[in-house]
Amino acid sequence: MRAPPVALRRPARGFSTPALLAYLTVIALLALVPQLTHKPSLLHLWIMVFLAISQGAAWNVIGGYTGQYSVGHAAYFGLGAYITMLLLEMHQVPPWYGLGLAMVGAVLLSVIIGAITFRLRGPYFVLASIAVAEIIRLAALDFRDFTRGAEGILLSGIPPLQLGAHLTIRFVGKQPFFYAALALAVLAVSSNWVVQHTKLGYYFQAIREDQDAAHSLGINPTLHKSIALAISAALTAAAGAIFGLYVRFIDPNIVFSLPDVSVQMVLICIIGGIGTILGPVLGAVVLVLLSETLRNPGWLVQVGVLGEDSTLVDFIEQRLSSAHVLVYGVLVVIVILFAPDGLLGVLRKGLDRLRRRPGASAAPRAAA
Amino acid sequence: MIVFFQSLISGILVGGIYALIGIGLTIIFGVMRVINFAHGDLLMLGMYATWLLFKYLGLDPYVALVVTMPLLFLWGALLQKVIINRVLGALPQNQILLTIGLGLIMSNSVMLLFTSDYRILTTSYSSSSFSLLGISISQPLLYSFLVTVAITGVLFWFLQTTDTGQAIRATAQDRDAAQLMGINVKRMSVLAFGLGTALAGTAGALLAPTYYIFPQVGGPFTLKAFVVVVLGGMGSIVGATLGGVLIGVTESMAAVYVGSGLKELVVYVLFLLILLFRPAGLLGKSRA
Amino acid sequence: MTAILEIKHVSKFFGGLSANSDVSFDVEPGSITGLIGPNGAGKTTLFNCITGYYPPSKGDILFKGERMNGRQPDQVCRLGMARTWQKVRPLAKMTVVDNVMVGALLRTHSLRVAREVAMERLEVVKLADKAGALAGGLPIGERKKLEVARVLATRPELLLLDEVMGGLNPAESEEIILLILELKRLGLTQVVIEHDMKAIMRMSDRIVVLNSGEKLAEGTPQEVAHDPEVVAAYLGEAVHA
Numbered sequence: 001m002r003a004p005p006v007a008l009r010r011p012a013r014g015f016s017t018p019a020l021l022a023y024l025t026v027i028a029l030l031a032l033v034p035q036l037t038h039k040p041s042l043l044h045l046w047i048m049v050f051l052a053i054s055q056g057a058a059w060n061v062i063g064g065y066t067g068q069y070s071v072g073h074a075a076y077f078g079l080g081a082y083i084t085m086l087l088l089e090m091h092q093v094p095p096w097y098g099l100g101l102a103m104v105g106a107v108l109l110s111v112i113i114g115a116i117t118f119r120l121r122g123p124y125f126v127l128a129s130i131a132v133a134e135i136i137r138l139a140a141l142d143f144r145d146f147t148r149g150a151e152g153i154l155l156s157g158i159p160p161l162q163l164g165a166h167l168t169i170r171f172v173g174k175q176p177f178f179y180a181a182l183a184l185a186v187l188a189v190s191s192n193w194v195v196q197h198t199k200l201g202y203y204f205q206a207i208r209e210d211q212d213a214a215h216s217l218g219i220n221p222t223l224h225k226s227i228a229l230a231i232s233a234a235l236t237a238a239a240g241a242i243f244g245l246y247v248r249f250i251d252p253n254i255v256f257s258l259p260d261v262s263v264q265m266v267l268i269c270i271i272g273g274i275g276t277i278l279g280p281v282l283g284a285v286v287l288v289l290l291s292e293t294l295r296n297p298g299w300l301v302q303v304g305v306l307g308e309d310s311t312l313v314d315f316i317e318q319r320l321s322s323a324h325v326l327v328y329g330v331l332v333v334i335v336i337l338f339a340p341d342g343l344l345g346v347l348r349k350g351l352d353r354l355r356r357r358p359g360a361s362a363a364p365r366a367a368a
Numbered sequence: 369m370i371v372f373f374q375s376l377i378s379g380i381l382v383g384g385i386y387a388l389i390g391i392g393l394t395i396i397f398g399v400m401r402v403i404n405f406a407h408g409d410l411l412m413l414g415m416y417a418t419w420l421l422f423k424y425l426g427l428d429p430y431v432a433l434v435v436t437m438p439l440l441f442l443w444g445a446l447l448q449k450v451i452i453n454r455v456l457g458a459l460p461q462n463q464i465l466l467t468i469g470l471g472l473i474m475s476n477s478v479m480l481l482f483t484s485d486y487r488i489l490t491t492s493y494s495s496s497s498f499s500l501l502g503i504s505i506s507q508p509l510l511y512s513f514l515v516t517v518a519i520t521g522v523l524f525w526f527l528q529t530t531d532t533g534q535a536i537r538a539t540a541q542d543r544d545a546a547q548l549m550g551i552n553v554k555r556m557s558v559l560a561f562g563l564g565t566a567l568a569g570t571a572g573a574l575l576a577p578t579y580y581i582f583p584q585v586g587g588p589f590t591l592k593a594f595v596v597v598v599l600g601g602m603g604s605i606v607g608a609t610l611g612g613v614l615i616g617v618t619e620s621m622a623a624v625y626v627g628s629g630l631k632e633l634v635v636y637v638l639f640l641l642i643l644l645f646r647p648a649g650l651l652g653k654s655r656a
Numbered sequence: 657m658t659a660i661l662e663i664k665h666v667s668k669f670f671g672g673l674s675a676n677s678d679v680s681f682d683v684e685p686g687s688i689t690g691l692i693g694p695n696g697a698g699k700t701t702l703f704n705c706i707t708g709y710y711p712p713s714k715g716d717i718l719f720k721g722e723r724m725n726g727r728q729p730d731q732v733c734r735l736g737m738a739r740t741w742q743k744v745r746p747l748a749k750m751t752v753v754d755n756v757m758v759g760a761l762l763r764t765h766s767l768r769v770a771r772e773v774a775m776e777r778l779e780v781v782k783l784a785d786k787a788g789a790l791a792g793g794l795p796i797g798e799r800k801k802l803e804v805a806r807v808l809a810t811r812p813e814l815l816l817l818d819e820v821m822g823g824l825n826p827a828e829s830e831e832i833i834l835l836i837l838e839l840k841r842l843g844l845t846q847v848v849i850e851h852d853m854k855a856i857m858r859m860s861d862r863i864v865v866l867n868s869g870e871k872l873a874e875g876t877p878q879e880v881a882h883d884p885e886v887v888a889a890y891l892g893e894a895v896h897a
Contacts, residue, residue: 069461120643123403123460127594128643131636134591138633199761199770206758209747216707216741218733218762218810258587263468270465275749323480329472336466337454 023193027186034175041299043174047246049288050181051239055261056268056280057188058235063266064275065195066228067208068118069126072133073236074261075113076106078140080237081244081255085153088245094159099241106237110229118225121211130258137256152251155244177246184242188235192277195231204228208275236265259325271331273342282344286331291324374503375620381509383616384516385571389589390596390608391523392567398540398603399560400448400456402463406471407593408586410565414440414572415581416478419489422576429489429576430511436573437566444565445558452561453554471586479583487581494577512574519570520609527605536560540603568593588632595639601649611649658721660685660814660845661706661737666715668698668705668869675701676869678715683814688840689847690860690877697866699849700742703816707739708732719814734762738812742819742849744799748792752783752802755791759809770809777805781835797828804835814845821852833859857881 033046055077062068080102087093087101117128140147147153158171169176195201203224206214211221244250255261264287269275272283293300297316300306306313339346389411396404404410417436421427427435447470455463493511497504527533539546539556547553571589579585596615600607615635622634642649659682668676676698683689691699705712708729717724719737727735738759747755756774757767764770778784781801786794791802800820807815817836821829833855836846840859850856856863856877863880865872873883880886 069464071464116640116644120647123464124598124643124647126403126461126464127598128640130591131595131639131643135633135636135640138630138636142627142629142633197767199765199767202754202758202761202767202770205750205754206747209749210745212709212729213741213745213747214758215729216709216733216739217759217806218730218738219758220728220730259472259584263472266465323476325472326476326480329469329476332465332469333451333473336458336462336469337451340458340462 027182030182031179034178039299039302040174041296041302043178045288045292045299047174047177047181048292049285050178050185051243051246052264052268052284052288053185053281054181054188054235054239054242055265056272056284057185057192058232058239059265060192060232060269060275060280061195061204061235062225062228062232064269064279065192065201065208066204066225068225068229069266070117070129070229070232071126071258071262071266072113072129072131073232073265074256074258075109075133075136076233076236077240077243077261077265078136078250078252078256079106079109080240081250082140082147082153082240083237084241085155085244085250086147088158089153089155092159094161095241095245096161099238102237102241103234106233107230110233111226114222114226114229118222118229130262133256133262134258137252137258140252140256147252150251150253152249152254153244155248158245171245177242180242181246184235184238187238189277189281191231191235192280195228196277200224200227205275264328267328267332269342271328271335271342273344276342276344279342279344282347283342286343287328290327290331294324294327370502371624375624376617377503377505378509379617379620380613381506381513381616382620383613384513385574385612386592386596386616387609387612388516388519388567388571388574389593390600390612391520391605392564392571393593394597394600394603394605394608395536395540395560395567396564397597398605399536399543400452400557401460401543402452402456402467403460403594404561404564405464405467405590406474406586407564407568408588408590409471409474410440410444410568410586411572411575411589412475412478412581412583412586413443414569415576415579415585416482416572417569418573418576419487419581422489422491429491429573430515433515433570433573437570440569441562441566443569445562447565448558448561453557456557471590475583475586482583484583489576489581491577506578508577512578515570515574519567523567524605532559536563592635595635598639598647599642599649604649607649659683660720661847662716662718663702663706664716664718666702666705666712666717668701668710669713674869676705676712676866679866679869679871680715681864681871681874683845683847684861685813685845686840686843687845687861688836688859690856690863691847691849691866692851692853692856692863693866693872696868698869699866700818701869702866703739703818703847703849706732707737707816733810733812736811736813737816738807738810738814739816740803740807740818740820742822744796744803746791746794746799746802748790750791751787752789752791752794753778753787755802756805756809759806762810773809774805777808780808780838781805782831796823797825800824800828800832801835804832808839812844814847815839817846817848817850819849819851821850821855829855 034043059073062070083102083105084095084098087098088095113132116132117125120128141149161169163169195204203219206217206219207221207224215221240255244255268283268287269280271286272281273279294316297313301310301313335342389407393404393407396402414436417439418429418432421432421435422429451470452466455466493507496507498507498510527537535551536556536559538549538551539553543553592615596611597608599614600611618638619631619635622631626634661683663679663681666676666679667674679702693699704710706717706724708724708727708731711726719735724732747758753771753774756777757770760770760773775784775787778787781804783798783801783805786798794802804820821832824832829852836848836859840846848856848859860877862875863877864874865880865886867889872889873880873886875883
């Protein structure tokens with residue numbers, strides 16, 4: 001057996017001021033974006049990126065940190081979208097309450113799904129997670145009285161949100177959704193940060209590395225897997241809810257989709273770098289930019305990357321508009337074969353090499 | 369009563385094809401311990417190959433098997449040799465993701481080439497049927513079933529009596545021991561993936577006259593293949609054969625007695641119950 | 657003094673096969689008990705029963721007077737009984753110190769405290785200089801030490817060591833022996849499965865011999881070494897060589 005080299009890694013610090021400052025700065029800068037541009041296609045791109053980050057970071061909690069490769073997260077995404085949309089359309093419950101209820105609903109569902117699937121390991125867990133999500137999709141298609149089936153739910157409108165006496169938020173245009181999606185992305189990424197820097201995260205990772213060993217060290221694997229899944233499910237449901245409100249139409253084949261939701265959430269993390277904070281962010285940016293560009297290359301012209309008369313836009317529109325999933329496929333295969341730590345791993349390796357080069361002639365670094 | 373037998377018969381006929389899909393998956397799993405999530409997409413390739421041969425050369429889908437089977441065998445062998453071989457020792461999760469990726473590549477390449485339009489392969493006998501004691505039997509489904517039986521028979525003969533077949537079975541039983549006994553395990557893996565792909569493609573070819581053909585058709589069949597294989601016990605060919613027929617019958621019974629929209633749901637619920645309570649499959653020994 | 661661990665008529669069946677049958681012995685606080693026997697004698701199965709991985713088919717296991725049957729491994733560990741694994745199980749993609757912290761976090765919620773405890777334990781097993789290395793990349797000798805440091809961090813009262821010297825060279829084994837004796841001096845009770853007869857004779861206060869799942873003999877190293885049944889069945893050459 002070939003032993004991996006003894007890599008050195010600084011033990012994770014509990015708190016790092018520069019990192020926190022950088023994080024806050026990035027959030028502040030992002031919050032300014034809608035003030036700088038009003039181009040709908042650009043705002044749309046950001047919203048999709050934020051939602052993808054939320055989904056990726058949500059999956060990362062259970063898949064990346066805890067090592068349980070759920071390929072059935074569409075169950076929570078769809079549930080979140082359906083609870084919020086149904087409450088709003090049928091019972092006029094404002095979506096900000098609906099969103100909360102959606103997250104609670106997803107946690108409850110996660111407890112049930114966890115009880116079924118956490119008894120299984122490895123590939124059997126993967127298969128069970130798919131089966132559960134498919135059962136829910138098929139049920140949503142079939143129980144028309146409750147969900148309207150394949151007809152889906154079309155949103156007629158969102159009531160304005162009254163905050164205090166002076167501030168009223170009207171859900172028209174893209175700006176409110178930009179901030180909602182940004183807030184969720186921040187929440188999801190922060191959840192990963194918290195997980196990585198607390199006892200909970202140590203326990204999650206111990207289970208990922210070796211469940212039996214973790215069990216013998218005083219960790220209750222079922223309890224901690226359930227906690228991880230609950231966090232993951234709640235965030236995923238919130239993403240589903242915001243997605244539904246934003247696109248204003250959902251049906252079971254969209255929000256409970258195995259390839260477009262469940263698989264995509266895994267791909268975001270795999271491509272970016274699984275079990276890291278920045279991995280899902282990177283993966284989401286890459287995947288969304290690729291897929292949105294192939295679907296609708298017009299934004300490249302709007303931003304000024306390409307000229308008005310660029311033939312590239314025509315080419316993409318005519319030939320590649322449905323190829324974005326193909327690109328995912330190629331990316332996944334390449335990442336798994338050549339960069340198992342994801343794009344983040346590639347970046348880190350590259351940075352290390354750059355850093356080492358100038359010092360190569362100097363004294364070699366101590367081994368420990 | 370007629371309705372019962374009607375759905376039983378059509379369940380068995382469709383189940384034969386499910387069995388073929390399951391056998392392919394179980395051979396791949398048995399020999400390589402890789403769970404192939406691209407299995408349905410290989411089936412889809414078989415469908416398109418059949419459709420193309422029919423459309424441009426006028427080849428009858430059953431005759432076309434002479435071309436489609438070897439073609440898909442080669443394709444599977446190539447996939448194994450070039451790509452899947454590299455992850456044989458990797459984490460099962462990574463193997464799953466790799467095959468998911470390969471599936472996405474296949475289905476979306478086909479979509480780029482042939483668009484996502486639904487294609488129909490209409491033969492002179494596509495919608496004709498026999499009538500037997502008041503039960504109508506779809507002609508193409510019956511042909512497909514007979515071909516399935518023949519192929520399964522040949523496969524059993526091949527695995528039981530030929531040297532190569534025995535080597536494949538030995539590898540499936542214990543990879544390390546097989547290697548020690550001088551079996552070329554790598555070659556067996558290539559053979560197994562080729563064989564599994566050929567079987568999936570054949571199932572696609574057999575479905576082509578009675579099914580819509582479109583790039584995303586494979587997904588549900590991948591899932592169904594897992595159900596079949598888990599039902600019969602991972603790696604067991606006899607189990608997959610029985611599992612296929614059982615799932616076919618369950619589906620067609622559920623369509624009649626529970627509702628056609630719920631037939632797949634019933635199958636997945638059954639799948640979960642088996643995963644939970646008989647993880648080694650109906651035929652396998654349960655875990656200690 | 658009352659026993660800290662009481663094994664009472666424990667049997668474990670798998671299907672029709674018995675891996676342990678009617679095994680009984682006590683472990684005194686502060687002592688080292690050697691558990692020996694040929695491969696397949698049921699030593700590891702007994703550990704698995706004691707630590708909650710399998711429920712015993714028959715009999716009782718009492719730790720500090722409390723019945724352990726049916727308790728989960730994590731509860732057993734929380735109560736103060738911790739085990740190592742014959743086949744070491746490092747948390748490969750975590751650093752050495754993180755591995756030990758996972759153990760230490762059983763008794764604290766603070767990562768800072770856990771890190772201090774972990775570094776102390778790493779000092780004890782002389783692995784502190786590798787704290788930042790990934791556990792999966794350690795050579796076997798250091799993996800064994802890591803395994804011990806990790807369970808020590810859970811603050812056990814009773815430690816079950818499953819072949820911590822297996823696969824080590826004589827110098828490394830000697831280090832582990834000294835470590836076990838040092839832990840005993842600090843008051844830790846230990847049950848040790850080991851194949852190295854010289855080591856087990858030297859460390860143990862009492863020795864329990866298992867053969868085909870049954871207890872063959874029990875006593876001080878001297879008594880066991882001269883027990884004609886043990887000599888005949890198993891020890892013979894190893895002791896007199």
